[in-house]
Amino acid sequence: MLGRKPGRRRGPAVAVLAAASLMLTIAGCGVDTVTPGDARGEAAPADGKGGAAGDGGAVDCGKVKCIALTFDAGPGKDTPHLLDILREKKVPATFFLLGKKHVDRYPEVVKRIADEGHEVANHTWTHRILTDLDADQVRDELSRTQNAIEKITGRKPTLMRPPQGRTDDTVSEVSRELGLAQILWSVTAKDYATTDSALIRQRTVDGAKGDGIILLHDIYDGTVPAVPGIIDELKQRGFTFVTVPQLLAPGTAEPGTVYRP
Template identity: 80%
Template sequence: MFRTKTGKRRAPAVALLAAASLVLALSGCGVDSISPGDARGKAAASDDKAGAAGGAGAVDCAKAKCIALTFDAGPGKDTPHLLDVLKEKKVPATFFLLGSKHVDRYPKVVKRISDEGHEVANHTWTHRILTDLEPGEVREELSRTQDAIEKITGKRPTLMRPPQGRTDDTVSEVSRDLGLAQVLWSVTAKDYSTTDSELIRQRVLDASQGDGIILLHDIYDGTVPAVPGIIDELKNRGFTFVTVPQLLAPGKAEPGAVYRP
C-alpha cells in the first residue's frame, strides 16, 4: 500500500473492484498469515483448549481431512435454498455477510444462518477495498456490520474477510481493536465470472486439499446449484466439512491475525 508524503493512504490507480484481482490479492496482501495447522499446533503446544468451543471438539482436524466451506457477500435470494441443502447434507459453513442491501435486507435469513449452527462472520458494510481507506473508514465498514449482525443474532462476529482479500497493517490493527480475525482462502471457483454450475463444481474439486478454505458466493446464479455436487464428491474423497473456527481448533482465531491455508 502506498502513502503520500503527508502519510495519507492512497488508492492504487487500477480499478480494485475488478473481481479478477482476487488471485493477485491473495498473493500480495503483504501481511504475515497463519495456517490452520499452525494455529492448531500452537494451541496444542500450550495445551490451550479454549478454541474448542462451539462443537469444534467433535472434529479433530489434526487427524481428519478437514475443509471449510465459506460463502461471501450474502445473504441473497438463493441463501434460503443453500441453507436447505446444507441442512440436508449435514454440513456446517461459514458465512461472511455483507451489510448494506444484504444483512439489512434479509434479517430473517441472517437469523436462520445463526440458528442453524453456521458461523456468522463479517464482510464489511459496502464491500469497499479496505486498503484504500483511512483507519476511521475501515472501522466504519466493519463496525456497522458488527452492529447489524449482533442486533439480529445477539452475537458479535469474531471473524471477518476483507474484500478481495486485501489487507495491510492498518486493517489488521482496526480488526484487532474490533475483536476480528481475518480469514482468507485457498480455493476459489471464480464464480463471479460464470453461471456454469458444473464449471464451478469442477474448479472447487480440482483445487481442494486438506485444511482448505473454499470461497464461494451465494449471490451468483451458478453457485448454489453447484454446492450439492461439491459436497457429495468431497465427502466421497474423505473430506470432513467444518466451520473456520472448527478448522483452527483447539486453536482460537486471534483478533487482527490473518489466517490462510
C-alpha cells in the first residue's frame, strides 16, 4: 500500500495513492477471509512442522509465536541495505513487488531477494486499485508482474497483495486463475506518512501479535532504518519471524483465497 512520502520524488504509483487509507478494506461484502491459524488447522501436517529458513530450522507456528515481516512496493534503492539487515539478523521476509519502475528497474535486487530465501510475491504492475478494474485489466496488472518476476527468478509468485487491500469477487477469480493467493495484514506503521524511524518502530511493535502479518514499505526513507529495532524488540518478546507461506504451514495458500490475521 502506497502513500505520500515527504521530501522524495513521487512516482506515478505513489501519486495515485497519496491520500489512501491504510485500513484493511475488502471491497465486496461477499469476500470471505481465512486466518493463518485456520489455514494450518485445515491441513494435515506430514511432520507437524513448517520451515522457518531464517531461524535455521523448522518451526510450528501453531505452538510458537510467529509473525511475518512483509514489504510492499519495492524493490527500491534501499532494498539492498534491507537485505543486508535481514541476512545479519537471520530473518526471512516476504516481498510484494511492484512491476513498473521497480521489478523492471532493479532486476538484480529481485534475484537477490529470491536467492537469499525470501518469498517473492506480486503487488501488481502499476498499483492500480483492482476493484476499479474489469477482469481483463486485473489480469494485466497481475500477469505482467508474474511474468517479469519469473523471467528474473525462474518462478512465478504464488502470493499477491492487492493495493490498499481492496479485493472483490472479480479480483479473487482472476487471482485464482493466475495461481495467486491474496495476503492482507494485521499491523502497519503508516510509513508512507512519516520519516520518523522511531515512530515506525514503535507503531509496529505496539501492533504486533502472534500469527500477525506486518506491512511495511522498503521505498521510504524512514522504514529500513527502523527494521533492526523492530526485529530486536520482537525477538526479545518471543516472536519467531517467518515468511507468509511458513506462517500458513503445513497449510498451503490457496489461489484466490484472501488471508488475513
